[in-house]
Amino acid sequence: MMFLSREGRVSVAKGRTAHGRFCQERTGSAMDEALAAQKHRMRARRRFRERRNLFLFLLPTLFFVVVFLAFPLLSSGYLSLTDVRANIFEPHKLIGLKGYYQTIVKDSFFHTAMRNQTIYAVSYFFLTFSCSLILAILINELRKGVEILQVIFYLPMIIPLSIVGGIFLWIFSGTGNGFYNLVLNHLGLGQSPPVNVYGDPRYALFGLVIARSWKMTGFTLIIFLAGLKGISKEVREAAQIDGASFRQELFRVVLPMLRPYLLIGVVWILINSMKEFDLPAVMTFGGPGTATLTLYYRAWSLAFEYWEMGKSAQVSYITALLILLVSWVFNRIFKPETAQRG
Amino acid sequence: MKKLLIVFLVFLAAGLTFATGQKEAGGPKSLLVAAPPWIQKKTAVLSAAEAFQKAHADVKVEIITVDKWGGPTYIPEWQAGKTSFDLFVSGTGTMLAPLIVDGWLEPLDDMLTGSMAKDKIVGGFLSEGYYKKPDGSGAFYPMIPFLGEVAIVGINTAIMKQAGLWKDGPVPMPGWDAQAYFDWFRKMKPFAEQGAHVQIWDKEFMQYNYCAPILAMTGTFMDASGKGFDVTSSAARKWLGMIQQMAKEKLGNWTATDTAGYEAWKTGKAGSFFAAQGHTMELVLSAGAPEDAIGYVGWPGSDKNGSIIWTHSVWIPKASKAKDLAKAFIREEVFSKDFQQWQFNNWGKLPTFKEAYGSGIQRYGEYMPMILKVADNSKSIPLFKDLQTYADIIKKYLPDAANGRISVDEALGKIKAESANLDFTDVRAK
Numbered sequence: 001m002m003f004l005s006r007e008g009r010v011s012v013a014k015g016r017t018a019h020g021r022f023c024q025e026r027t028g029s030a031m032d033e034a035l036a037a038q039k040h041r042m043r044a045r046r047r048f049r050e051r052r053n054l055f056l057f058l059l060p061t062l063f064f065v066v067v068f069l070a071f072p073l074l075s076s077g078y079l080s081l082t083d084v085r086a087n088i089f090e091p092h093k094l095i096g097l098k099g100y101y102q103t104i105v106k107d108s109f110f111h112t113a114m115r116n117q118t119i120y121a122v123s124y125f126f127l128t129f130s131c132s133l134i135l136a137i138l139i140n141e142l143r144k145g146v147e148i149l150q151v152i153f154y155l156p157m158i159i160p161l162s163i164v165g166g167i168f169l170w171i172f173s174g175t176g177n178g179f180y181n182l183v184l185n186h187l188g189l190g191q192s193p194p195v196n197v198y199g200d201p202r203y204a205l206f207g208l209v210i211a212r213s214w215k216m217t218g219f220t221l222i223i224f225l226a227g228l229k230g231i232s233k234e235v236r237e238a239a240q241i242d243g244a245s246f247r248q249e250l251f252r253v254v255l256p257m258l259r260p261y262l263l264i265g266v267v268w269i270l271i272n273s274m275k276e277f278d279l280p281a282v283m284t285f286g287g288p289g290t291a292t293l294t295l296y297y298r299a300w301s302l303a304f305e306y307w308e309m310g311k312s313a314q315v316s317y318i319t320a321l322l323i324l325l326v327s328w329v330f331n332r333i334f335k336p337e338t339a340q341r342g
Numbered sequence: 343m344k345k346l347l348i349v350f351l352v353f354l355a356a357g358l359t360f361a362t363g364q365k366e367a368g369g370p371k372s373l374l375v376a377a378p379p380w381i382q383k384k385t386a387v388l389s390a391a392e393a394f395q396k397a398h399a400d401v402k403v404e405i406i407t408v409d410k411w412g413g414p415t416y417i418p419e420w421q422a423g424k425t426s427f428d429l430f431v432s433g434t435g436t437m438l439a440p441l442i443v444d445g446w447l448e449p450l451d452d453m454l455t456g457s458m459a460k461d462k463i464v465g466g467f468l469s470e471g472y473y474k475k476p477d478g479s480g481a482f483y484p485m486i487p488f489l490g491e492v493a494i495v496g497i498n499t500a501i502m503k504q505a506g507l508w509k510d511g512p513v514p515m516p517g518w519d520a521q522a523y524f525d526w527f528r529k530m531k532p533f534a535e536q537g538a539h540v541q542i543w544d545k546e547f548m549q550y551n552y553c554a555p556i557l558a559m560t561g562t563f564m565d566a567s568g569k570g571f572d573v574t575s576s577a578a579r580k581w582l583g584m585i586q587q588m589a590k591e592k593l594g595n596w597t598a599t600d601t602a603g604y605e606a607w608k609t610g611k612a613g614s615f616f617a618a619q620g621h622t623m624e625l626v627l628s629a630g631a632p633e634d635a636i637g638y639v640g641w642p643g644s645d646k647n648g649s650i651i652w653t654h655s656v657w658i659p660k661a662s663k664a665k666d667l668a669k670a671f672i673r674e675e676v677f678s679k680d681f682q683q684w685q686f687n688n689w690g691k692l693p694t695f696k697e698a699y700g701s702g703i704q705r706y707g708e709y710m711p712m713i714l715k716v717a718d719n720s721k722s723i724p725l726f727k728d729l730q731t732y733a734d735i736i737k738k739y740l741p742d743a744a745n746g747r748i749s750v751d752e753a754l755g756k757i758k759a760e761s762a763n764l765d766f767t768d769v770r771a772k
Contacts, residue, residue, distance in 0.1 A: 056347055086414040086440040089421060108760070109734060174597070175536060175605050199598045201742070285544060288598030289741045290734070306730045307414055307440050 080313035088309055095310075103314045110315060112290045113298040116205060120294065121273035123209045128269050132217045133262075136224035137250065150225065154218035161215060165282035168211040172197035198284050201291035208279045208292055216272060220265040227261030228254070267327050274323045295319040372402045373667045376427035378410035381654070384691055385489065386684040387431050390675035397674065401667060413437045416659065420446055425661040429668035431488075431676070432654050435470060435725045438485060439769050445476040447484035448658040453669055454483060458677050464490065466720035467694040470653045474771045481771030487653035488676050489685060490692040492717045493550045494649060495639050496607070496615045496622030498534070502637070505529040505613070511708070517642045518559055520584065527593045530613030537595030538613035539588060542603035543744060545737045549723050550650040551616055552740060555581050557648060557721065558641035564724075565758075569766045570732060573754040582743055582750045589745050596744045610635070618652075619713060623690030623706065638709045640716050648719030653694065692717065728764035735760050 080099065084092040103110050139149050156164070171179045174196025181194040197207040231254060239249045255262070277296035280286050286293040286301065295315060303312035373394075377387050382405065391403040409415075410432055419425055441447055450471075454460050460468060467490040471483050497512050507513040507529055516522035530538035541551045553563035553571055560577045564570075572578045588594035595612065597603040607615040607622070608629040615622055619638065626636050640649065656676055658668045675681055679702060682693035687704045692713070699714050706713075726732055735757055743753030 053347065056351065087417045087421075087444070089418055090444075112738075169601070173605065174595075174602060175609055177609070196597075196602070199602055201747075204598070283599075285599060287544060287737060287741070290738050301730075301734075304411065 076313040077317065079310050080317050082310050084310045086307035086309070092310070099310055099314050100318070103311060104318065109290065109293065109298060110295075113293045113295045113315075116291070116293055117274065117276070117295045120205055120209060120276060121270065123206060124213060124273040125266075125269050127209060127213045128217055128220060129266065131213065132220035132265065133224055135217070136221050136228055137254075139221075139225060140228040150222060153221050156215045157218045159215065161212070161278040162282045164211055164215045165279050168207065168214075169198065169283055172207055174199050199288055201288045204284055204288060204291045208276065208283065211279055211283075212272070212276070216269070220269060223261055223265050223268070224258065227258045231257050263330065266330050270326050270330065271323055274319060274326070295322075371400055372404065373429065373664050373671060374427040375403060375405050375429045375431060375668075375671065376408045377405055377431040378408055380410065381432045382407065384685060384689040385431070386681045387676075389684075390671070390678075390681055394671055394675050398667075398670075403671070411437055414440050417441075417444075417446065420659055420661040423661060425659045428658065428662040428664040429671060430657050430659070433485060433657055434652060434654060435722070435770065436729065438655070438657065439725050442473050442484045443476055443769055446660055448660050448662070448665055449482045449484060450486050450658065450669070450672075451483050453486060453672065458486075458673060462696055463487075464692075464694050464696055464714070464717050466490075466492075466648060466651050466717050466722070467653050467692075469772075470651070470722045470770075471655055472771045473769060485655035485657040486672065486677075487655045487694045488672075488682070489654040490651060490694050490717060491618035491620055491653070492649050492651045492692065492713060492720055493554045493616065494619045494622075494644075494713065494716060495641065496617065496619070496626075497637050497639055498610065498613055498615075499635055499637050500610075501530050501533045501613045504533045512637045512639050514639045515642050518580070520580075520587075523584065524587065524591070524593070527588065527613070528591070531591075531593055534611060534613035536606040536609055536612035537593065539594045539616065540603055540606045540612045540614070541594065541596050541616045542600045543596045543737075543741050544599050545733050547600060547603075547617070548737060548740055549733060550652070552581070552736070553723065554616075554644070554650040555641050557650065558643040559647075561643075561647045563650075563721070570726070570757075570761050570764070571736070573757050578754060579750055582740075582754065585744045586746050586750060594744075596741060598741065614639075619692060620686075620690035627690075633705055638706070638713065640712060644716050644719075645712065646719065648721055649716050651717055651720040651722055653722075722770075724766075724768040725770050726764070726766045726768060728766070732761055732764055732766075 079088060081094055081096055082092045083095050083099070084090070135153060139146055142149070159167075170177075172195075173181070174194055176182075176185075176190075176194040178194070180197070181190065184190045184195065197203045235253060235257070236249060239253045244252065275296055276294040277300060280292045280294055280297045281300070284292040286297050296319060299312045299315040299319065302308045302315060306312075375387065375391060377385075382388055388405060391405050395401060395403050406427060408427070408430075413433065416425065438447070454463075463486075467487045471485045471487050472481055473484055474480075475482050495515075499508065499512070502508045502512050507526065513526075515526050527538040541547070543551065549571075556572050556575075556577050557563040559581070560572075560575070563572055565572045565574055567574075585594065585596070589596065595603075595606055597606060603615070603617065604621070604625050606612050607617070608625050610626075610629065610631060622636060622638070627633070656672050658665055662668060677695055679695065679698050682695045682698035683702045683704075685691040686693055686698070687702075690705070693699060696714075699710055703710055723729075738760075739748065739753040739756050742748045743750055
């Protein structure tokens with residue numbers, strides 16, 4: 001008797017039963033069809049098992065994504081269209097986009113937060129981008145010590161932002177014991193009372209920019225350095241042979257070839273610049289006055305000081321849309337396909 | 343592979359079951375007391391729990407650590423008829439207002455009898471616990487203040503002595519005559535690197551620090567219209583003008599955060615510090631200074647007109663199934679002389695229980711009669727419905743005015759204009 005085993009092999013049973021003689025008498029095409037059908041079923045079962053196992057392994061992650069990402073995203077989107085306050089389960093009214101209109105047009109604190117956020121984002125972008133790019137270019141030119149420098153500049157990344165805030169509160173402390181004032185005193189430039197960066201609305205926001213930039217420069221530096229390392233030496237040598245100066249080589253060869261990495265760095269820096277909450281929460285609480293009130297801090301304040309969940313959701317969504325818009329704009333500017341690599 | 347998957351799924355299911363499980367406040371023989379970390383540190387709540395268990399052998403008291411501002415986050419469980427605690431030890435009006443307005447707190451009026459009769463509690467502090475009923479049918483006590491703070495001027499005794507402002511105790515401020523007032527601070531300036539006077543002008547403390555001197559001057563800090571703080575009277579202009587002058591002469595240090603203010607005071611190089619009485623004491627002791635490094639004076643007129651006070655209270659959610667036990671804990675432990683004096687002797691937190699202001703107080707006894715008199719006449723900041731927005735508006739303009747970046751009239755005018763449409767209904771009762 002011939003039968004198809006689990007592995008799909010055709011085997012012949014020993015002995016000749018009545019059924020076995022019957023099978024032998026069947027036509028070849030019917031047997032082939034039966035074998036083909038059985039093969040198909042077995043493949044289907046195997047595919048099902050593979051997909052089931054895949055699904056089961058993905059289940060914890062899916063659970064996490066649905067419960068902690070998708071559901072909050074959708075439900076806060078809904079809340080932003082209502083007048084809900086402290087208790088999101090209480091009866092509330094659907095107000096549609098009216099709430100967004102009130103926030104964007106009439107909320108003076110939202111306007112202040114937008115202004116502060118814009119100044120912060122521009123300052124942070126220029127400081128972080130320029131520092132990380134310049135450092136990456138300089139480090140790339142070194143023959144020795146590259147790895148150790150990478151580690152040194154990356155180290156601030158492992159420090160939590162809240163602790164960075166504490167460090168810079170000390171550095172710029174207005175009590176005179178801070179590092180900044182000690183240096184000024186040492187140089188004979190000390191002031192009385194001491195300079196209080198985070199207590200002066202003219203400087204507080206820039207003080208936050210410096211603190212965050214100190215922490216985050218290492219990350220974009222590593223990205224840019226990876227890009228620079230990927231640029232072929234021959235291309236650069238060819239440019240030098242053609243008489244290009246270092247400046248010409250940098251602007252005409254290196255930076256154009258670095259474009260994909262610059263895009264990643266720019267988008268990363270800009271997204272980070274729009275998400276500023278930790279430092280105001282730890283260092284300045286949005287003050288002095290409203291000097292360091294950022295969009296995310298305003299959203300938090302609406303949720304947990306005002307207990308206005310709907311309004312908080314509106315500010316959060318507006319901020320998210322701004323981040324998406326900025327990312328899209330920079331993606332268009334830095335289109336990777338226009339970058340030329342050797 | 344199959345067995346491994348089954349084992350994995352079993353663990354996942356078990357983990358989810360335990361993770362989502364929630365301890366519910368227990369039945370009549372257990373008492374769950376919620377307290378934020380700072381309360382557990384600065385009050386005797388932990389030893390009170392032990393003492394209560396000893397006195398009630400069949401009762402188990404468990405202290406659970408909670409976030410200090412988490413009030414409204416409990417509403418979903420209360421709506422389901424459950425609660426994760428029977429008694430909450432902590433809570434200011436700002437935190438609890440949304441819960442009181444929606445009727446989630448158990449009335450505690452029946453507790454204010456006997457050993458806790460109203461006349462046994464400092465009047466100014468007790469008034470912080472009196473609220474309008476959610477249905478508008480009167481007023482009630484949804485919480486009872488057990489810990490008080492009064493805004494009072496702490497002085498650095500060493501600097502006062504160097505400045506010649508010490509005669510068997512601190513020389514009080516001479517009054518509100520501008521020349522005499524400024525001279526008092528000017529004498530301290532040469533010896534006070536951090537300023538003759540430090541105030542915290544963040545969102546919360548700025549309210550107290552702006553209003554208290556006006557209250558001491560005139561007997562009220564409210565605007566004549568009843569809408570917000572006084573930003574129109576000559577007293578308001580005078581006080582803000584004095585602050586500007588102090589900043590101009592570098593006599594004062596108006597810090598943007600409480601941390602910066604505490605830091606300035608802890609250096610021991612500030613002449614005076616206007617803050618909660620307890621903070622003044624606590625900061626100096628934490629810096630290792632001896633007790634006599636500080637003293638207290640009131641603003642001129644505060645002995646009659648009082649100052650600004652705020653309190654922390656005990657409260658019981660209506661959903662609790664152990665209300666009687668919670669009330670017994672409040673009466674026997676929280677409002678015992680030992681509990682109330684412990685919080686003062688160790689952390690400077692004022693008792694609200696009058697009986698605690700006598701023998702047993704181990705620190706600053708010479709200042710206590712003055713502090714008690716000020717506290718008894720004091721008032722709290724009203725809980726306006728739009729208080730948060732109002733506080734943000736004030737925070738926008740007052741620091742700029744204090745530091746001379748805008749004029750007094752411009753600052754007060756803008757505050758008045760931008761707050762014109764806010765709701766100043768006070769959820770507290772008088």
